[in-house]
Amino acid sequence: MPRLRVVVAWILIGSTVLIAGTVVLIGRDRLLEITLGKVEYSPVIFSELIRSDRPNSYLLCPDSFCIAHSDRNSPIFQMPVSILKLRCSEIIEGQRRIAKLSTSSDGLQVDYVQRSAIFRFPDTITVRYVSIDAKHSALAIFSRSHYGRGDLGVNRSRIEGWLSELTAP
Known part of the structure; x- marks a missing residue:
């Protein structure tokens, strides 16, 4: 032995x-x-998005913006879309292990990749800034893991954390 x-x-x-x-x-x-x-990075069109059956993603959408079932409705922000984009970008780009992948031609949709600390598993986050009117805006965010079936709530925590920072006084 x-x-x-x-x-x-x-x-x-x-x-x-x-x-x-x-x-x-x-x-x-x-x-x-x-x-x-x-990892295949494909563009997200929120109005056509079909989610997989894997529970490793989180979707935030304004009412009637996404065809897919969202996990939470976006709050309506009392600010123009340009200010929302500026504030949200500062929060997102201040996170650890995050990199911008691409920005849409209109500048209102941005794709990011954020990697886990130890194993560096990539999660892709697509953020769409939605103008409601001149003084109001909303967010559509799709955060998803590429590997595995579950995500231990990481995608939800990420988006909820960003919303908390964004709505903090």
Whole structure:
């Protein structure tokens, strides 16, 4: 039995060294792509969005803006869309491990990727700034994980956190 423990210990040590070496040589992001598949970033059209059956996303929409069932209706903000975009962008771009992927030609829709701290799993977040009238606006946000079936509530927490910061006095 003691010999078996030694063999198992050496296998674990060898595996750890092999994995660490692979991460160092090719990088965490590339290793994720090789092992779990390449992330396909596709544009979101909120009025045509069909959600998958996986519970690893969160959708915030103004009333009647999205065809898909939203997890929460967007609050109506007492500010023009330009101010909402400015304030929301400051909050989002102040987050850790987040990068802007693209901005629509009208400047009202932005895609971001945010990676988890340890394993760097990518979540894509699409934010659409919606003008209600000259003094009111709303948000449509679709936050989704690319790997796995669940997300432990990360996408919901992210959006709820942003809304809390946005509505704080």
